[in-house]
Structures are given as C-alpha cells and as structure tokens.
Amino acid sequence: MRRVRADKITAAVKKLCIDANYYLPEDVVDVLKKGYEKEESPLGRDILQQILKNIEVAKKERIPLCQDTGIAVFFIELGQKVQIVEGYLEDAINEGVRQGYTEGYLRKSVVSDPLFSRINTRDNTPCLIYTRTIPGDRIKIVVAPKGGGAENMSRLCMLKPADGVKGVKDFVIQTVKKAGSNPCPPVVVGVGIGGDFEYAAYLAKKALLRKVGEYNPDPRYAELERELLAGINELGIGPQGLGGRITALAVNIEWFPCHIASLPVAVNMQCHSARHKEVEI
Amino acid sequence: MQSEIKLTTPLSSEDVERLKAGDKVLLNGVIYTARDAAHKRMVEALKVKKPLPFDLQGQVIYYVGPAPAPPGRVIGSCGPTTSSRMDPYTIFLLEAGMKGMIGKGFRSDRVKDAIRKYRAIYFAAIGGAGALLSQHVKKAEVIAYEDLGTEAIHKLEVKDFPVIVVNDVNGNDLYQEGAKRYSRVDFLF
Structure with missing residues (x-):
C-alpha cells in the first residue's frame, strides 16, 4: 500500500480550485481564437475578442475569469493500492475547496438548503465528488468549477x-x-x-x-x-x-x-x- | 465598427428613448447590483410600502454577484448573471422607477412589454468577461442586505462600462433579430 496524507490532498485541491478559475485550458483558448477567425457577425467577432482579452486579464491580474466560480465538481480516480491516512478523502477535498475559495478570492456560491432557507455556506462547501477506484497507486483529481x-x-x-x-x-x-x-x-x-x-x-x-x-x-x-x-x-x-x-x-x-x-x-x-x-x- | 454612445446615470426617459437594439453604450456614474435574493427582498418591501435601500428613480440595476475583491483591487470579477431569473420581480421595480437593467440572456414577453410601457431599457454585458468588466468599476461598496454575501446590494461607480442594447422602448429584441439574421434553419423562439 502507498500511504497518502489527507493534508496533501487538501493542499492539491486548494491549488487546483484557484488555478482552474484563473487560467483557462489552452485547448479552449485555441478554439476560441479559431472561432474569432471564422465568425461572420461583426458584433460576434467583437464579443469573441473581448472574451479572449478577458482570458489575458484574468491570467495577468490573477483574478477569476468569471465571477461565477461555480460549485466545485470533482472527479477522483483512486488507485486501489492507495491508503489515505490522517483524515478522510471527502473531508480533505472539502477543506481544500474551503481554503482555495477563500484564499483565492473566489466567489462562494453554495447555499445550505436548496428549497427553504437558501443560506450561503460562505466557503463554497460542500463540493460534489464522484470517486472511482482504479488499479494502481496513484490518485487523479480533476476539478470542474461549474457555473449556474x-x-x-x-x-x-x-x-x-x-x-x-x-x-x-x-x-x-x-x-x-x-x-x-x-x-x-x-x-x-x-x-x-x-x-x-x-x-x-x-x-x-x-x-x-x-x-x-x-x-x-x-x-x-x-x-x-x-x-x-x-x-x-x-x-x-x-x-x-x-x-x-x-x-x-x-x-x-x-x-x-x-x-x-x-x-x-x-x-x-x-x-x-x-x-x-x-x-x- | 459602429460608434459607442456615452451615457451617465441616472437615466431619463429621453436618454432611453433614443437607444435602439444593437447600440453599444458606455455607462458612467452609479449603478446598483442586485440578483435573485436582493430582488426578492426589494419586491417584498415594495408590496408592504416600505422604503427601498436606495432611490430607484432613473437607476440602472446590474444583475451580478461579484467575486470578492483581492487586496489592492476595488472589486473582483464581476460579469452579468442570467436575467430571466429576475423576470418575476422586474415589473414591480419598473413600476417603482427603475430605468435600466444590465444582465445576460433573454427576457419574458411580460418584461419586454413592461420595458415599452415604462420607457426603460435592457442592456447585455458580456457573460464570462467578468475580469475585463471589473476594470471599469472604480468604486464599490455594499449598501444593503450585507447578510446575503455576494448577493448583497453593491453601489458601483463605473467608468465607460461597456454594454449592448438588447430590448428597447420600441419592442426590438437583439437576441431574436441577431439569431434570425444568421440562422440557416427555420428558427423560432
């Protein structure tokens, strides 16, 4: 068994949340650029240009691309030879979300109850977690901040x-x-x-x-x-x-x-x- | 590229009547933020004839829940949220004197009719361009409903804040017109 400390997962999740919200994946940027070349509508081109500019501003200023930094959705692939020690996986991820959304100045967009009280939890937890076990001794963590x-x-x-x-x-x-x-x-x-x-x-x-x-x-x-x-x-x-x-x-x-x-x-x-x-x- | 029209808030009926769907506008002055939860509270106040947290006459409401301001910045990322969620509340605010709205996405027929009736205007800002838009906000303070967090009412001072007219007083709708112009299929909303 390979042992992984829960706080290591927390630290990784914190960084993931911040980076995912500041920097858009290069493949998306490339397709947006191609879209700008192809767009026929002058207003559409203008909008695509501003979207591309927004990506630059977010990167340079280290601020979120969009104010809606989403509910954090996680896809975890957990190698079955991994043992998580000194904490529970889902708690470690939620703690990473709490730290990332607070320290990265990301918006907190989660309410505690969907129907009645709708009170903001103020730290963007709980997040949503889908875990799959796979062969091996690695943990793959993917975050997708999902806007409303x-x-x-x-x-x-x-x-x-x-x-x-x-x-x-x-x-x-x-x-x-x-x-x-x-x-x-x-x-x-x-x-x-x-x-x-x-x-x-x-x-x-x-x-x-x-x-x-x-x-x-x-x-x-x-x-x-x-x-x-x-x-x-x-x-x-x-x-x-x-x-x-x-x-x-x-x-x-x-x-x-x-x-x-x-x-x-x-x-x-x-x-x-x-x-x-x-x-x- | 068409030229941009500069406007300063509060807006008069005259300001609004000369705008038409497709116009690019640069807004200056004060605008107020409100989204779902703040709308609910404002409309509840209006129904029992309580005063609103600010004078609505001629004002523009921006549908946004900003990201927190990092140190040294006025505000965090602050792009528009989906306007149709505010549709159930909008007519009450138009009745009470609101003149303009900034958001993204289409409005209901009832809201579009009310925009004509109350001589108001609906602008779109670019959704997902919140980092860029934050550069046009020069001052920001929470003036009401602080307990709502990002959904509190913020008073924003903006400089050349870029918006596009979508619904005007003559009943034009840029979402419908734009899609019709570029559609290659039988397109009906």
Whole structure:
C-alpha cells in the first residue's frame, strides 16, 4: 500500500480550485481564437475578442475569469493500492475547496438548503465528488468549477430506442436552441448517452472534461459529434446569443451500455469559460 | 465598427428613448447590483410600502454577484448573471422607477412589454468577461442586505462600462433579430 496524507490532498485541491478559475485550458483558448477567425457577425467577432482579452486579464491580474466560480465538481480516480491516512478523502477535498475559495478570492456560491432557507455556506462547501477506484497507486483529481448559468440550461430525456440517432440529434439541438443566449455561448456541449437516468447525466458532465477539438475514439460517435456541432452552428445564436456562426465550440459525447428498453440522453451545457484542471498525486 | 454612445446615470426617459437594439453604450456614474435574493427582498418591501435601500428613480440595476475583491483591487470579477431569473420581480421595480437593467440572456414577453410601457431599457454585458468588466468599476461598496454575501446590494461607480442594447422602448429584441439574421434553419423562439 502507498500511504497518502489527507493534508496533501487538501493542499492539491486548494491549488487546483484557484488555478482552474484563473487560467483557462489552452485547448479552449485555441478554439476560441479559431472561432474569432471564422465568425461572420461583426458584433460576434467583437464579443469573441473581448472574451479572449478577458482570458489575458484574468491570467495577468490573477483574478477569476468569471465571477461565477461555480460549485466545485470533482472527479477522483483512486488507485486501489492507495491508503489515505490522517483524515478522510471527502473531508480533505472539502477543506481544500474551503481554503482555495477563500484564499483565492473566489466567489462562494453554495447555499445550505436548496428549497427553504437558501443560506450561503460562505466557503463554497460542500463540493460534489464522484470517486472511482482504479488499479494502481496513484490518485487523479480533476476539478470542474461549474457555473449556474449554463448548468441551468442542461436537460435530460429518456428516449425510446426507436428514436435512434435522429431522436438524439433533435434533443441535443433543441436543448441548445432553447438555451439561446442564457448559457453564455459559445458553449461546449457535453452529451451523455446510455447508462441509466443519473448515469447519462454523469457522462454528460464527464464529457466536458475532454479536450475541445478532440473527438470520441469511436468513429460513429465522432461523426455524430461533428454533425451535431455543424447543426448547432447553423442555429445562428452566435456569441452571447446576439447572432452569429459560432454558437458552440465543441460537442463531446460519452456513452455507456444500457437497458434493452432505454435510450437515456443527457445534455450538460458549458459556457465558453470551460474550466477544468487536473493533478495526479 | 459602429460608434459607442456615452451615457451617465441616472437615466431619463429621453436618454432611453433614443437607444435602439444593437447600440453599444458606455455607462458612467452609479449603478446598483442586485440578483435573485436582493430582488426578492426589494419586491417584498415594495408590496408592504416600505422604503427601498436606495432611490430607484432613473437607476440602472446590474444583475451580478461579484467575486470578492483581492487586496489592492476595488472589486473582483464581476460579469452579468442570467436575467430571466429576475423576470418575476422586474415589473414591480419598473413600476417603482427603475430605468435600466444590465444582465445576460433573454427576457419574458411580460418584461419586454413592461420595458415599452415604462420607457426603460435592457442592456447585455458580456457573460464570462467578468475580469475585463471589473476594470471599469472604480468604486464599490455594499449598501444593503450585507447578510446575503455576494448577493448583497453593491453601489458601483463605473467608468465607460461597456454594454449592448438588447430590448428597447420600441419592442426590438437583439437576441431574436441577431439569431434570425444568421440562422440557416427555420428558427423560432
């Protein structure tokens, strides 16, 4: 067994939270630059230019790209030969969030109860954690700070198997169309197909972690990603929904086997500030 | 590139009536922040005829919950939040004298009608450009509902704060017009 102290995880999480909110992944920056070249709408180009400038300002000034620094969502891959000592994994992660969001001057956007009191917890905890055990003795930690604007435009549908590829396409494109200007386009569209009700949603979120511009390794799904991206960019919604060609930067699909009766499809919307960062311990 | 119109708050009906959807505006003067929780409290106050934390006449409300100010800065990142969440409260504030709103995303038909009726204006700021927008804020202080944290009402002094007119007094809507212009499919909202 390899022993890892809980405070080591806390320190790593703290840094991850801050860095993810200050620095946008290079693949996203590259696709935004390409979008700027392709955009036909003068206002759309102007907006993309300001979005690119914003990335520079955040980096230089060390302030968050967006005031909505999100609820922190974690994907953990825990090697089964790792033993966490002197603390519990989820407590260690939450403590890292608490420290990162406080010391990095990130916004605290979590309320203690969703329906009745809605009191801000003032330290952005609790975070959301999905843990998977894997072979080996390493821990991979990925954080995706998820803002509310795009998340609120996400949808899930239990299609019939007979709806097939067309059903999936229609649902994804309708979701982006309905979202319009709200999720801060240009967006990244995460699509989860298969599994079951909640697993499809999990896959849709996980799809957002893949680099933009990289396609699904299965050529059939890669083709569907290309078709969906082209279809979405025909809508004309454009940067910030004010009209233009570049409505989406990428469509990323993740899939999983499912029940003979089911075809679950989830669409997780992600704004242009497609933030995520990972570290391995 | 079209030129930008400079405006100073508070806004008059005359200021607002000459604006049209698509205009780029640079706002100067004082604007007030409020999002979901502050709207709820303000509208509850109006319903029982209690005074609001600030005089709404001619004022512009910015839908934003800023990130905390790091040392040496006036404010943290401060871009707009989704406006439609404020739609259930907006008409009460327009009735009470509010003249402008800054946010992002489309408004309900009822709000658009009220914008015409009360001669008001809805501006979009660029969502997700909060770091850039923070450079246009010269002063910031919390003036009410401090317990709400980021959702408290902040009084901001802004200089050339860049916004785009979306909904004007003549019923134009830049979200619909923009998407229609570039759509290659049968596009209906």
